[in-house]
Amino acid sequence: MSKYRSNVEVFDLPCGGVSVFYYKTEIVRIEGEVLTLKHRGWDTSSTRKIMNKHLTRYNTGYRVVQRQYAWHVMTPSGEVVPFVDGMRFSLIRGLPTPQTAIDMADEGWPTEHDFV
Numbered sequence: 146m147s148k149y150r151s152n153v154e155v156f157d158l159p160c161g162g163v164s165v166f167y168y169k170t171e172i173v174r175i176e177g178e179v180l181t182l183k184h185r186g187w188d189t190s191s192t193r194k195i196m197n198k199h200l201t202r203y204n205t206g207y208r209v210v211q212r213q214y215a216w217h218v219m220t221p222s223g224e225v226v227p228f229v230d231g232m233r234f235s236l237i238r239g240l241p242t243p244q245t246a247i248d249m250a251d252e253g254w255p256t257e258h259d260f261v
Contacts (some may be wrong), residue, residue: 153195165199173199180205180234188216
């Protein structure tokens with residue numbers, strides 16, 4: 146009898162949020178009113194499918210789509226923005242355009258490179 150092993154792990158965060166890992170890589174984090182999306186170089190259709198499954202599961206209103214071989218994020222308002230690894234979005238409805246990791250670094254936010 147074979148045992149099915151899932152490569153997806155979902156962890157509850159102390160703040161009440163969740164962190165979704167696929168093959169030990171965090172791909173979705175919902176912490177407070179902030180959604181973070183990452184692929185860490187694993188921009189595959191299965192990664193995107195699992196992201197979208199959990200974006201729907203947690204009722205974020207966001208979707209990751211692919212157009213002409215490039216990833217994009219569709220916001221709840223229907224706006225489509227290019228995917229940037231580590232990008233963050235506000236889950237509070239009615240806020241302006243999401244901040245990308247590049248925008249946040251320009252504003253002094255810590256980036257993944259600050260923790261290496």
